[in-house]
Amino acid sequence: MNWKPDIKGLIEPFTALKYLFKRPATITYPDVKRETPAGYRGFHVNDQVKCIGCGICEDICMNVAIDMVTPEEIKNPKNTSGLIPRVDYGRCCWCSLCTDVCPTKSLKLTPEYVLVTEDPNDFLYTVPEPKGDIQ
Amino acid sequence: MYKSNQLVKIFHGPQHPGITGNMSVELDLDAETIVNATTHVGYLHRGFEKLVERRTIPQAFTIVCRICVPAPAPNEANFARGIENLAGIEIPEKASWIRTMVLEMQRITAQFLWMAGQGGSLGLYVNPQWAVADRDFMLDLFEELTGGRVYHMYIYPGGVRRDLPDGFLDKLSALLDYYETRLPEYDRVFFNNAVFKKRAIGAGIVDPSTALKYGITGPVLRAAGYQKDVRKYAPYEKYSELEFDIPTATESDVYARAMVRREELVQSFRILRQIIQRMPKTGDYQVKLKNHHQFKIPTGETWVRTESARGEFAYYMASDGSEYLRRMQVKGPSMVHAMSLLETVLKGAQLADVAMIMNSLGTCPPEIER
Amino acid sequence: MSFIDTDLQPRFPNREFTVDAQGIIKTETNTAELLGLISRFHNESGFELLDTISCTDWIEEGVLHLNYILYSYQHNQTLFVKVKLPRELKEDGTKRTVAELPSVSSIWPQAEDFERELWEMFGVNVVGHNDLREFFLEDWQDLPPNRRDFDTLKFVNDHFEFRVGREDAKSVAEERKRLKELRDMEKAKLSGETE
Ligand code: SF4
Ligand code: SF4
Numbered sequence: 001m002n003w004k005p006d007i008k009g010l011i012e013p014f015t016a017l018k019y020l021f022k023r024p025a026t027i028t029y030p031d032v033k034r035e036t037p038a039g040y041r042g043f044h045v046n047d048q049v050k051c052i053g054c055g056i057c058e059d060i061c062m063n064v065a066i067d068m069v070t071p072e073e074i075k076n077p078k079n080t081s082g083l084i085p086r087v088d089y090g091r092c093c094w095c096s097l098c099t100d101v102c103p104t105k106s107l108k109l110t111p112e113y114v115l116v117t118e119d120p121n122d123f124l125y126t127v128p129e130p131k132g133d134i135q
Numbered sequence: 136m137y138k139s140n141q142l143v144k145i146f147h148g149p150q151h152p153g154i155t156g157n158m159s160v161e162l163d164l165d166a167e168t169i170v171n172a173t174t175h176v177g178y179l180h181r182g183f184e185k186l187v188e189r190r191t192i193p194q195a196f197t198i199v200c201r202i203c204v205p206a207p208a209p210n211e212a213n214f215a216r217g218i219e220n221l222a223g224i225e226i227p228e229k230a231s232w233i234r235t236m237v238l239e240m241q242r243i244t245a246q247f248l249w250m251a252g253q254g255g256s257l258g259l260y261v262n263p264q265w266a267v268a269d270r271d272f273m274l275d276l277f278e279e280l281t282g283g284r285v286y287h288m289y290i291y292p293g294g295v296r297r298d299l300p301d302g303f304l305d306k307l308s309a310l311l312d313y314y315e316t317r318l319p320e321y322d323r324v325f326f327n328n329a330v331f332k333k334r335a336i337g338a339g340i341v342d343p344s345t346a347l348k349y350g351i352t353g354p355v356l357r358a359a360g361y362q363k364d365v366r367k368y369a370p371y372e373k374y375s376e377l378e379f380d381i382p383t384a385t386e387s388d389v390y391a392r393a394m395v396r397r398e399e400l401v402q403s404f405r406i407l408r409q410i411i412q413r414m415p416k417t418g419d420y421q422v423k424l425k426n427h428h429q430f431k432i433p434t435g436e437t438w439v440r441t442e443s444a445r446g447e448f449a450y451y452m453a454s455d456g457s458e459y460l461r462r463m464q465v466k467g468p469s470m471v472h473a474m475s476l477l478e479t480v481l482k483g484a485q486l487a488d489v490a491m492i493m494n495s496l497g498t499c500p501p502e503i504e505r
Numbered sequence: 506m507s508f509i510d511t512d513l514q515p516r517f518p519n520r521e522f523t524v525d526a527q528g529i530i531k532t533e534t535n536t537a538e539l540l541g542l543i544s545r546f547h548n549e550s551g552f553e554l555l556d557t558i559s560c561t562d563w564i565e566e567g568v569l570h571l572n573y574i575l576y577s578y579q580h581n582q583t584l585f586v587k588v589k590l591p592r593e594l595k596e597d598g599t600k601r602t603v604a605e606l607p608s609v610s611s612i613w614p615q616a617e618d619f620e621r622e623l624w625e626m627f628g629v630n631v632v633g634h635n636d637l638r639e640f641f642l643e644d645w646q647d648l649p650p651n652r653r654d655f656d657t658l659k660f661v662n663d664h665f666e667f668r669v670g671r672e673d674a675k676s677v678a679e680e681r682k683r684l685k686e687l688r689d690m691e692k693a694k695l696s697g698e699t700e
Contacts (some may be wrong), residue, residue: 177641436585464560475615504641
């Protein structure tokens with residue numbers, strides 16, 4: 001029998017061993033955190049001073065994730081319905097259609113995306129005011 | 136080959152190394168050799184086609200990407216192009232270039248995911264680690280461009296949803312440089328690996344004489360010696376203006392398909408480099424659509440096709456003059472590859488090769504059932 | 506000269522072909538002629554490939570609109586062979602159509618899967634098919650789900666529960682009306698007081 005071992009093909013894969021001496025490609029989360037780009041579609045924020053309670057965001061959301069609820073205090077006097085959106089994060093898919101159609105651009109998505117909780121009702125997410133200046 | 140002449144029935148799956156999604160193959164085994172194979176699907180039926188009938192166009196657009204996990208962009212592109220055909224929308228030049236770029240980037244990520252699966256199904260575990268890590272660099276770019284890593288929801292009827300961020304093309308170009316330096320490493324560890332060659336050469340042969348007729352597409356068809364690619368014979372977006380080759384092979388086995396996919400990766404780099412050169416600096420990236428309740432499409436039907444990394448993705452769409460689509464029918468490559476083709480190819484194969492062959496044919500259950 | 510004039514029309518003189526804006530050739534036939542016609546397209550006109558069988562439920566017209574989507578690599582042409590199938594179901598509770606559709610799986614083995622899907626999702630009564638079994642669904646006793654008269658929302662409401670805690674949601678239109686009435690009343694009261 002003509003037996004020709006493929007020496008190159010047998011030895012070359014071991015060149016991968018050199019990566020043992022290189023720095024790992026992964027980061028040691030949670031000590032080091034990745035920087036999320038500004039355009040990431042994470043949690044919602046709603047600038048209630050601008051929100052007019054028009055409910056267009058509720059209308060477009062095909063996952064029926066948005067409820068219009070009465071806030072403790074209406075911050076925009078032009079808010080005709082006296083309601084603001086609340087998002088059910090059990091249903092939201094972060095498609096960002098609601099922020100696209102929002103006429104006042106008060107509703108936005110932020111790069112935040114970590115929500116750990118023991119209470120499932122926390123997933124009914126009362127959309128907070130934006131922190132700092134998120135364009 | 137040992138034969139016991141006694142059939143044993145086993146179920147391979149529904150969880151598999153190397154393919155995305157769940158699907159089981161019922162195998163009749165004579166010792167280690169497969170006598171009969173039957174594919175069972177039904178683990179992932181989510182009823183997208185029905186859901187689309189109840190959603191207006193912008194609302195429906197957000198679910199089509201979920202039809203295929205490794206490559207959502209061809210679905211978005213198909214949906215968007217179908218709607219544009221039906222409604223008669225012209226998209227701006229720049230949007231078309233960005234779409235071509237996203238589709239090509241998506242092909243690269245899908246090839247890496249395939250590479251990971253192919254290595255994993257053979258027990259060459261260095262390969263999955265590397266390929267998934269390298270794919271992630273591309274996902275980082277997607278994240279910056281579209282805001283999502285896997286499901287981008289980016290290619291939208293009427294254009295794309297966002298403009299290119301500053302310095303994006305430079306980052307893409309740097310990433311391509313990095314990929315080009317990585318490819319020889321993959322050659323050493325995977326493509327020229329003696330173990331892979333020994334297992335893959337001569338395994339999972341698709342009969343080239345019936346390949347065209349049976350609706351086999353993508354790398355599987357090209358490894359059977361046919362130079363057929365939707366991007367060439369029915370060019371969409373900007374592909375007719377770009378230069379690239381269609382790699383082929385003649386052996387039609389797992390190894391030939393692997394080499395075709397490797398060469399396609401190189402071609403994707405080449406296409407992306409041309410796109411970086413020719414991307415318009417300014418211009419609109421979308422046309423505004425009407426409010427989703429008023430966005431009514433005239434009655435009609437259309438058939439659009441896109442070349443994904445695994446083969447031809449095609450949509451049939453029919454509209455009835457309302458703001459809803461009457462019907463959207465998806466035909467992905469797996470509908471043939473994982474059903475009638477896999478069943479034939481597996482006959483006579485070894486049990487240990489099932490995962491490798493499945494992966495090599497580009498099986499992806501989510502798109503069979505939608 | 507187009508492909509229709511040079512190739513299709515001479516071979517099929519009595520058949521009507523149309524081309525749409527995207528260059529898709531369309532022709533219509535009935536279930537009786539379907540098999541013969543399609544195998545002629547396959548054998549004589551170079552349409553090697555059956556890409557898929559699409560089905561649209563036009564409930565207003567009472568038909569299931571099937572398209573056999575053929576493609577020819579040789580000529581780079583797409584052909585839709587249309588068949589209109591009456592959509593009414595048999596009375597015997599099998600939930601399959603009265604009209605029978607001949608299977609084309611003798612020409613293309615992959616058609617077996619397409620037809621299995623039609624049979625399951627639209628209730629098309631496929632004949633001459635040797636492997637009609639459940640495809641995506643399991644123990645499905647309801648109407649075939651892709652028919653238009655199957656109500657997805659009702660199915661979901663019957664089978665799944667919605668989460669509690671969302672009852673405080675209000676309708677924007679109603680809330681606006683209520684607030685407006687409230688304001689009007691206050692105005693009326695104010696103007697009443699000043700008088
Ligand atoms: S968030 Fe925007 S769309 Fe939603 S109610 Fe407020 S203003 Fe309207
Ligand atoms: S991001 Fe999408 S799914 Fe989430 S609330 Fe907005 S529209 Fe609904």
